[in-house]
Amino acid sequence: xxxxxxxxxxxxxxxxxxxxxxxxxxxxxxxxxxxxxxxxxxxxxxxxxxxxxxxxxxxxxxxxxxxxxxxxxxxxxxxxxxxxxxxxxxxxxxxxxxxxxxxxxxxxxxxxxxxxxxxxxxxxxxxxxxxxxxxxxxxxxxxxxxxxxxxxxxxxxxxxxxxxxxxxxxxxxxxxxxxxxxxxxxxxxxxxxxxxxxxxxxxxxxxxxxxxxxxxxxxxxxxxxxxxxxxxxxxxxxxxxxxxxxxxxxxxxxxxxxxxxxxxxxxxxxxxxxxxxxxxxxxxxxxxxxxxxxxxxxxxxxxxxxxxxxxxxxxxxxxxxxxxxxxxxxxxxxxxxxxxxxxxxxxxxxx
Numbered sequence: 506x507x508x509x510x511x512x513x514x515x516x517x518x519x520x521x522x523x524x525x526x527x528x529x530x531x532x533x534x535x536x537x538x539x540x541x542x543x544x545x546x547x548x549x550x551x552x553x554x555x556x557x558x559x560x561x562x563x564x565x566x567x568x569x570x571x572x573x574x575x576x577x578x579x580x581x582x583x584x585x586x587x588x589x590x591x592x593x594x595x596x597x598x599x600x601x602x603x604x605x606x607x608x609x610x611x612x613x614x615x616x617x618x619x620x621x622x623x624x625x626x627x628x629x630x631x632x633x634x635x636x637x638x639x640x641x642x643x644x645x646x647x648x649x650x651x652x653x654x655x656x657x658x659x660x661x662x663x664x665x666x667x668x669x670x671x672x673x674x675x676x677x678x679x680x681x682x683x684x685x686x687x688x689x690x691x692x693x694x695x696x697x698x699x700x701x702x703x704x705x706x707x708x709x710x711x712x713x714x715x716x717x718x719x720x721x722x723x724x725x726x727x728x729x730x731x732x733x734x735x736x737x738x739x740x741x742x743x744x745x746x747x748x749x750x751x752x753x754x755x756x757x758x759x760x761x762x763x764x765x766x767x768x769x770x771x772x773x774x775x776x777x778x779x780x781x782x783x784x785x786x787x788x789x790x791x792x793x794x795x796x797x798x799x800x801x802x803x804x805x806x807x808x809x810x811x812x813x814x815x816x817x818x819x820x821x822x823x824x825x826x827x828x829x830x831x832x833x834x835x836x837x838x839x840x841x842x843x844x845x846x847x848x849x850x851x852x853x854x855x856x
Contacts, residue, residue, distance in 0.1 A: 525612065543748035551630050561626070566599075567597055590848065645672070716761050759780070774791075776789065785824070789801070789805055
C-alpha cells in the first residue's frame, strides 16, 4: 500500500480521520487541530492508504535538537537520564508525541501495526529531509500500548526502552462522591481526604467549575507559568495563552476548568478535557501558600470527581507525574516507557 505524508492535520478532513480515532481524545481530529499550531517543532503525519481511505497513520513532531521541552524533544527527555553520544548535537529529532500519552499508531481496523509497517512510516516522515534526524523517539507509552503487534522486535532493530515515568488513572464507581470515598480501601486515606476538604474550606477559599471559551482568563496563563518555573520547564506566555484559547474554544462544554478562589483572586486551577465517558487532565498551576493545605487537591481531585458523577464520567486520566499523591487518592498507576533509536541503528532503519 502507498505511503504519503502531510504537514498539517488541516490537510485531512475530520471525516477521513474519524475511523482512526478509536474513541481516544489525543487521537481525535479536534484535539490535533486545536493543538497543532502551538506545539514545539513541525508536524508531519504519515499515512498508509488504500482506495477505501487511510488504513494507518502516525503523528510526528520534527523538533530542534536543542529544544528544551522534554515532552516534544526526545533529546531533552533523554538528557535527564543518560549522557548522549557526542556528535548528535546541532541536528533535529523526530518525535512520536503528537497524540499525547496514547499509542502513536492509529489504525482503521484497530489492530496492532507490524514493526515493518511502522518502520515504513518512520522512513516516510524523514524522506523529504536533506539531513536525517539525530534521534527518533516514541514517548510515554505503556509496554503493551505502543500499538505494534510485536513491540519486542524493536529491540532487534536497535531501539532502546527507558522506563522512567508512571501514568495514573482513576476509575469512578457508584453514584457520587461518598461512593468514591468508599472505594478507597484505607480508612486512614479516607480520613485524609475528608481532612483535606475541611482544611481547604477553612482557608476561606472556594472552587468554581467553568467550561468552554468563557473559562479562559489570563490567570490561567500566569499560574501555568508558576508551574513551569517550579519544574524548570520552558514557558512562553503568548504560546500558552494561544493554546488555552484554542483548546477551550474547540472543545466547548467538553473543556473543563476548575479554579480555586479567595474572593475574586484565583489561587490555582486545573484544566480537563472530556472524550465520551473519560476525563483527561491536561495541566494545572497554583500559587505558593502558607495555608495548611494547598488548592492542589481540591482543584485536581475532589471537585472534578464531584463534577464527574452527574456528568456521566466514569474514568479520569491523570497523565504522568505526581504518582504518590494520585495513588493515595485511588488511582491505578502504570509504568510508561520511552522508546528511542539513534546512531548506526537509526541509519540502518532509514536506509
